[in-house]
Amino acid sequence: MAAGGREEEEEFVYRISTAQEWEELQKSGSTFGGQLDKSSGFIHLSSLSQVRSTLQNFFLNTNHELYLLQIDAKKLGDGLVYEVVDGSNSFPHFYGPSRSFSPIPLDVVTKAEKLSLLDVLDFQYIAGIAQLGERQTEDLKVACSIHAHRISFCNLEKKEAVQENRGIEETYKPNFGSFGNKPQVGLPQVVNSTSECNRKPVIFNFGDSNSDTGGFSLGSGFTFGPPTGRAFFHHPTGRLCDGRLMIDFLCESLNMDYLTPYMQSLGPNFTYGANFAVSGASTQPERKPFNLDGQIRQFLQFRTRSIELISKGYKDLVGGEEFINSLYTIDIGQNDLAASFTYLSYSQVIDKIPSFIAEIQTSIQTLYQNGAKNFWVHNTGPLGCLPQILSVTNHSASDIDNYGCIQYMNEAAKAFNKQLYALYEQLRSEMKDATIVHVDIYSIKYGVISNPSIYGFENPLMACCGYGGPPYNYKLNHACGVPGFNVCEDGSKFISWDGVHYTEAANAVFASKILSTNYSTPPLKFQYFYDSSAKDIEIGIVKVKMLDGVVRKLTNIRHVP
Template sequence: MDSLFLVLPLLLSASFPHFTSAHNTAPPPCHFQAIFNFGDSNSDTGGLSAAFGQAAPPNGETFFHRPVGRYCDGRLVVDFIAKSLGLPYLSAFLDALGSNFSHGANFATAGSTIRPQNTTLHQSGFSPISLNVQWYEFNDFQRRSKIIRERGGVFRDLLPKEDAFSRGLYTFDIGQNDLTSGYFLNMTPGEVKAYIPDVISQFIAVIKDLYNHGARSFWIHNTGPAGCLPYVLTKVPVTAGQIDKYGCASPFNEVARHFNVKLKSAVAKLRRSLPKAALTYVDIYSIKLNLFQNATRHGFEHPLRACCGHGGKYNWNKDHGCGSTVTVKGRQVVVGKSCKDPSKAVVWDGVHFTEAANKFIFDRIVNGDYSDPPVPLRFACYRH
């Protein structure tokens, strides 16, 4: 990684020739005033907890030492993104109590999909706060922030300045639940593939709406290998021949790759149709797959086994998840306990990644090694 910094000026000269001078100097890093995040549980910093009840202990135990709305033992990739840009961790838009939105807001909620689901959270586990709802929330947030800031006093300090919306970084990590929702309805991988164009179309519509409201810098994660996650491996039947040598379900990972190909193509088309937008497509899939396939090499153990859970081959049980309790002789006993060392685990609770895994992922995306164009995060405001 260190060698990348030695060739950074040359890299940027190749990618952004109109931003370099006769002395071949790199452009200055972007000064993002805020982050506006959209997504699901992979980047939810408290939205679902605020709306439907706090994530239970031991969530948050590694870094925050208490539950803080994240389905993780500590920090998420979006937390590391904020820290690297010199910004505080993002408050969830739905978590108004004690929140400071001067540096942006997080509209992600666990269980969110791009396409609205015709079901309830209780029935399916998928959030009613789909991407279009997150867009409505953002639209209201942007409009009302200006009005409320004009009141002065504490309101001026707790809400973003008007130009923060055009000088902010818009981050996205969503799509995984759109695929798994089909599997959980007993759809075949082929049937899930068939509705991906509609999912991508709805995603692109939101990007265009944000652009029309002044957004210019977009950082878009593709979706990960869901076929390696315990909750998919346990809930969706697969045959022995569909399990690869690493223990992952190949059909589900192939659908994720198909989704990512379509997403990357759509982002490329957006670059042509949105003349002032800088759109960075980030290949999270490859990093996560590498982590599952080469866990030991990267200092991790038992990559397919949940750190926090109870029972079964993958330490995951839909009825006794992370933090769950059972009644024994009239007493509540915690059975969904965390493992001895979460820093050695890839998967936290059967669905989400540990802080250590999230840090591993962030360290590989921050310098642009997995991005298209290959632009470091701190230069993501420049159009390729």
């Protein structure tokens, strides 16, 4: 066996094959692999410890059935070559005799096993457990589930409680026996479309383009054309994305329909609530159409009219009691900060933040005074990491952090988030009978941007759809959709869709992190508001028993930004 970076021979190497490739191998007795292998001139293989990274980099977003083939390395002979591919890691490649690019024969395969979605994640978990903290492993466990399937977190498998102080390495200890014996890590079960929540989920959402499912297009008459929507809906939907938004994935987690925009006049279905979010919305100025205070006024009108029509026999609306039990989600503030930086200095922007927070406070209090009891509030993301901001903002090298983002803009976002969290604490003490969940979206997004390869992303600061090419593929007045724009072939490798908004692939990861509860204070599951079995939780004491039955110390899971 020739070696290009490894001295010890391994007994087995591994091939991740699609079902089509594995079928071809069994029928014809050999295979040249896929397009990547053919263009490379060799068959790509992995050692067992490299299976995780291969899955992450090439198969995390696949919809194909996968098989893991165990291959007898000795039978490959000198055609198996270990080569350094990224400056440090040596991977096995099969060239065939005399590097002639021969097909890999069936008789070298000693074992083949179908990989389910859970299996894919288990391999990630085995190889990554020593490097990732508890929060990151929990994120990865949920990430694979939400990205490929509609799942119900109201149907989680109940587990017996583990001892209070057992660490994650002990609680979910990997088993390195045969590769067919994989550890069970307590993932959500993939279920059918029938939710087992105790109560019909109803959500009313308020915000900007991060959660706008068509409000701006309906309200303005302006249509966002192709290529928006291409990744999932296969046609424009009014979302500024190639597919689904975070709010869409959160709805999927409850097996409920996507939220209908409030301004949908033809064929609306408001059975599961309504979406008042509008792209471009901000907290200020007041009385500007579609800003936060306007969205609240629209909701109050909707509430009054819905109850009235329900009493007259109309359907596809929300009843009186349902408004009390509904979840009210809020994600706004990014546009306030971005707009302020166009005409104010950093210190002036910081001085203006309390006025933004005051509008959010007034909105939550207004909803509460009108019967709302359940709130889910997102803080704002890392503004200085948006390709648009990086492209149009004058900055020096000293302004850039280790990951290429503008530091002072991110510091402003953190200042906003700190004050939002203080508001959250204040409202919790004032609204005794309300439940308010604060979600640290900043840490979620920045964590993905600063560690893109973990999630299979490339070029974290470059837009998939835009103009100008690297480093940001963004140019003012030549945005995505404007004649002359370019668009990437595979949006699943990009975090940014158009320089301001995120791709479906990124939104799926963000949503998985939200659902993990690792970024939420208190750490409540999203289905908590609709499933009484999820409510075995006490906040403010030392122990917290979560839905999965695991008892953890509150200080180990609560996150304060």
